[in-house]
Amino acid sequence: MDQKTIPVNRVLLSGLLLLTVACSSDHQEEPIAQSPATPAASATAVTGERIEAADETPGEWLTHGRTYGEQRFSPLASINDGNIEDLGLAWYAELPTDRGIETTPLMADGKLFATASWGHVLAYDAKTGEELWHFDPEVPKDYGVRACCDVVNRGAALWGDNVYAASLDGRLHALDRDTGEVVWQVDTRINTTDAYTVTGAPRIVNGKVVIGNGGAEMSVRGYVTAYDAVTGEQAWRFFTVPGNPADGFEDETQKRIAETWTGEWWENGKGGGTAWDSFAFDPELNLLYIGVGNGASWNQKIRSPEGGDNLFISSIVAVDADTGEYAWHYQTTPGDHWDYTATQHMILAELPIEGEERKVLMQAPKNGFFYVVDRATGELLSADKYMPVTWATHVDMETGRPVEAPGMRDGSADTVVSPGPSGAHNWHPMTYSPDTGLVYIPAKSSSAIYADNFHTLERDAVWHINFDPGLMVGIPDEVPASARAAIGKQALAAELIAWDPIKGEAVWTKPRGYYSGSGLLSTHGNLLFQGDLAGAFSAFAADSGDELWSYPVQGGVMASPITYTIDDEQYVAVAQGWGGETGLPFGSVSGPQNMINISRLLVFKLGASEELPEVPVAEQILEADGIELASSEFVESGRGLFNLYCAVCHGGNAISAGLIPDLRYRIKDVEPAWQAIVMEGGLAANGMPAWKEYLTADEADLIKEYVKHEAVLGAKRGERRLVRAE
Known part of the structure; x- marks a missing residue:
C-alpha cells in the first residue's frame, strides 16, 4: 500500500477483536456477472412508478426514506397515540456482526431486507422473522483500517427483482431478491491505492443505481457514480471536487470549480468532498440531490492555502438524474475548516413560503444551521440556527453566505468552536410529518478546538493527508485541560427537536441522553419513534413530544x-447495534461504555409479547499488579x-468504549507479543494491521509504555467494566 493512503489519525480499526478474515477481491472496472442473466421483471418488480405511488400502498417501505423525497413519514395509523401502550415485541433476529448497525430496513412483498456492518445483507419473512437468506461480502477485516468511522452500512435498495447493497471495500452488489445470489458486482473505486470505502445506502432512480463513497479523512477525491441496474454498466460519474489540472478536467464544471481552490489541493489531501x-x-x-462532505485536509491552510470556497465541499449539489450533469448547488460552509459536512439527511417537501407554495429541500447539516432551499433553482429561502453555533453569527440572506465570527480560523488552542466535528446533527436521519408540518431532528450539542498543529515528523507526508496538521480535536480528552469542560461528556448531549x-424555530425539544438519539420515523398515528444509546426504543407524541411508550432493548440504537x-x-x-464514529474514539466520555453491544433486528406490533433473552454478563476489574512503568519521558512520547495512531479506535486516554478491546485490560497478556501484533500484523x-512501514520498533514500544501507564492509573481508580460472559 502506498504510504500516502494510510490513515494516520483514523486507524487501528479492530485491535484484538476476534473476527474471521475473508478473501479480498481484485479491483474491477467492469461488472462481474455471477449468475445467469437477469430475467424479465416479475409482477412484483420494484419500479420508479411503484416508489412514486408509495402512498397508495403505505404498507410497504421500498426505498431508503420510504419515498424519493426521503420524508420518513408513514401514512399508517393502526398503531397510534391511543393504543401505543399495547405495542410489544413480535420477533427479533440476531445480526451477524457486533459492530455499529446503521441500516434502514426495506420491506416489499412480505420480505424484510436489512444490512449489517461490513456490507452483510439479510432477508427475512416480514411477518414471522424467519431468515430467508444471508449474503456475506467477505470483506477482509484489515480493510477496516481505511474506514474513518467504523465499518458500518446504512442500507440497501430495491429495483426490479434485485436487492442492491455496497460493501465496505467499495463493491456494489446486485442480489437476487428471492435467493440472495449475486447477479452482478462492480468495484466502484477509481483505484485500489486510495482509501475508498462505502458505508451509505444506494438509491435507484430511472433504472440507475447511485452510490457515493467515503474516505475524505484518508485523502481521496470524492465522486458519485450511477450504474445500470440491470447490467451494472457505468452510466455516469460526477466528481464533487476538481482533480489535478495537469491531467485535464473531466468537464466544464470541474474546470470552473477548480477556480475556487488554491495551492496543490490534488496533493494536499486530494480535495475530499x-x-x-x-x-x-x-x-x-428529474434532479438528483447529492449531499457532499468535508474537504481534505480539514485545515484549509493546508488544503487550499490561499483560501477559496473549495467547491463542492460541504454543499448540496443538484444534477440531472439521467446524465449526471450539473444543475445547481448551494454551499452550506464555504471553504469548510471544521469538518462541517453537508452529507446529512435531505428532505423534499412543498411548503407555503410567504404565501407561495414552494418545492423545497430541507437539511440540518453539521454546521448548526437549518436550511430551506428551493429545489428547482437552489435559491436559499431560510437558514436558522437549530443548535448552539459559535463559528458564524448568521447567514446573510442576500448573499446566501454565512457571516463567520472573528478568530474561528486562527488555529488557536484557546478557541472553542461549536459545533465540533461530530456536528450539531450527524448521519442519523430526521423526518418530516405533513400532519404537524414539523421536521424532527436528532440533534446534539458539541464543540471542539481546531488548533494548527504543524509537525516536523519525518512522516509529514502521511500526516497531512488526514484532517491534520491543523487539528487537536475529535477525542475530547485529548484537548487542553482548560477546554475540556466545554467539550466533555456534558457537551455531547443529545436533543430531539x-x-x-x-418560522425557523423549535416548537419543542426533549433531552435524549448521550451523544445522539437514533434516526427517526413519524407516522399518521401522531407518533414519532426513536431509539437511544442507553438501550431504549421509544415513541413520542409528534405534536407535543410527550413520551408515550418505551421498550428496553438491552443495547444502543442508532439506526x-x-x-x-x-x-x-x-x-x-428497527435495527440495533452501537458503534460508528462515536463508538470507537470516545471511550473515556462515553455514556454506554459499560453496555454490552448487541446487534439485532427488532420488530414490534400491537398485542405481541415476545421477550428478549437475557444476556449473561461478567464484571472485569482492571488489575495492574506487576506492571513495570517506564520514565515519564517515555510515557509522554508514547502518549503522542x-x-x-491508536486513539481513534482504542479510545482517548486508552479507554475503549467497548467495541474495540480496551488495551489496558489486555496489556499484561499481549505485552510479550506486542511487536508481533503492532509491527508484523x-x-x-x-x-x-501491521504498522512496520509507519512505526519503528522503538515507537511501538513507546506506545506500549503509554498503555501500561494508563492501565496503572485506571487500576488505582478502581476501574471495572462489564463484558459478555463466555
Whole structure:
C-alpha cells in the first residue's frame, strides 16, 4: 500500500477483536456477472412508478426514506397515540456482526431486507422473522483500517427483482431478491491505492443505481457514480471536487470549480468532498440531490492555502438524474475548516413560503444551521440556527453566505468552536410529518478546538493527508485541560427537536441522553419513534413530544425505524447495534461504555409479547499488579504516538468504549507479543494491521509504555467494566 493512503489519525480499526478474515477481491472496472442473466421483471418488480405511488400502498417501505423525497413519514395509523401502550415485541433476529448497525430496513412483498456492518445483507419473512437468506461480502477485516468511522452500512435498495447493497471495500452488489445470489458486482473505486470505502445506502432512480463513497479523512477525491441496474454498466460519474489540472478536467464544471481552490489541493489531501450518505430525488424535475462532505485536509491552510470556497465541499449539489450533469448547488460552509459536512439527511417537501407554495429541500447539516432551499433553482429561502453555533453569527440572506465570527480560523488552542466535528446533527436521519408540518431532528450539542498543529515528523507526508496538521480535536480528552469542560461528556448531549421550517424555530425539544438519539420515523398515528444509546426504543407524541411508550432493548440504537403492514397488521421495525464514529474514539466520555453491544433486528406490533433473552454478563476489574512503568519521558512520547495512531479506535486516554478491546485490560497478556501484533500484523485477520512501514520498533514500544501507564492509573481508580460472559 502506498504510504500516502494510510490513515494516520483514523486507524487501528479492530485491535484484538476476534473476527474471521475473508478473501479480498481484485479491483474491477467492469461488472462481474455471477449468475445467469437477469430475467424479465416479475409482477412484483420494484419500479420508479411503484416508489412514486408509495402512498397508495403505505404498507410497504421500498426505498431508503420510504419515498424519493426521503420524508420518513408513514401514512399508517393502526398503531397510534391511543393504543401505543399495547405495542410489544413480535420477533427479533440476531445480526451477524457486533459492530455499529446503521441500516434502514426495506420491506416489499412480505420480505424484510436489512444490512449489517461490513456490507452483510439479510432477508427475512416480514411477518414471522424467519431468515430467508444471508449474503456475506467477505470483506477482509484489515480493510477496516481505511474506514474513518467504523465499518458500518446504512442500507440497501430495491429495483426490479434485485436487492442492491455496497460493501465496505467499495463493491456494489446486485442480489437476487428471492435467493440472495449475486447477479452482478462492480468495484466502484477509481483505484485500489486510495482509501475508498462505502458505508451509505444506494438509491435507484430511472433504472440507475447511485452510490457515493467515503474516505475524505484518508485523502481521496470524492465522486458519485450511477450504474445500470440491470447490467451494472457505468452510466455516469460526477466528481464533487476538481482533480489535478495537469491531467485535464473531466468537464466544464470541474474546470470552473477548480477556480475556487488554491495551492496543490490534488496533493494536499486530494480535495475530499466524498458523498458518503445523503441523496434525494425529484422525479418531476428529474434532479438528483447529492449531499457532499468535508474537504481534505480539514485545515484549509493546508488544503487550499490561499483560501477559496473549495467547491463542492460541504454543499448540496443538484444534477440531472439521467446524465449526471450539473444543475445547481448551494454551499452550506464555504471553504469548510471544521469538518462541517453537508452529507446529512435531505428532505423534499412543498411548503407555503410567504404565501407561495414552494418545492423545497430541507437539511440540518453539521454546521448548526437549518436550511430551506428551493429545489428547482437552489435559491436559499431560510437558514436558522437549530443548535448552539459559535463559528458564524448568521447567514446573510442576500448573499446566501454565512457571516463567520472573528478568530474561528486562527488555529488557536484557546478557541472553542461549536459545533465540533461530530456536528450539531450527524448521519442519523430526521423526518418530516405533513400532519404537524414539523421536521424532527436528532440533534446534539458539541464543540471542539481546531488548533494548527504543524509537525516536523519525518512522516509529514502521511500526516497531512488526514484532517491534520491543523487539528487537536475529535477525542475530547485529548484537548487542553482548560477546554475540556466545554467539550466533555456534558457537551455531547443529545436533543430531539421538533422544528418549524417555516418560522425557523423549535416548537419543542426533549433531552435524549448521550451523544445522539437514533434516526427517526413519524407516522399518521401522531407518533414519532426513536431509539437511544442507553438501550431504549421509544415513541413520542409528534405534536407535543410527550413520551408515550418505551421498550428496553438491552443495547444502543442508532439506526432508523420503519413501519409496514402484513395481513392488515402494522409492524414497526428497527435495527440495533452501537458503534460508528462515536463508538470507537470516545471511550473515556462515553455514556454506554459499560453496555454490552448487541446487534439485532427488532420488530414490534400491537398485542405481541415476545421477550428478549437475557444476556449473561461478567464484571472485569482492571488489575495492574506487576506492571513495570517506564520514565515519564517515555510515557509522554508514547502518549503522542498513541493519540496519533491508536486513539481513534482504542479510545482517548486508552479507554475503549467497548467495541474495540480496551488495551489496558489486555496489556499484561499481549505485552510479550506486542511487536508481533503492532509491527508484523499478527492479528491482521482480526482487523489489526501491521504498522512496520509507519512505526519503528522503538515507537511501538513507546506506545506500549503509554498503555501500561494508563492501565496503572485506571487500576488505582478502581476501574471495572462489564463484558459478555463466555
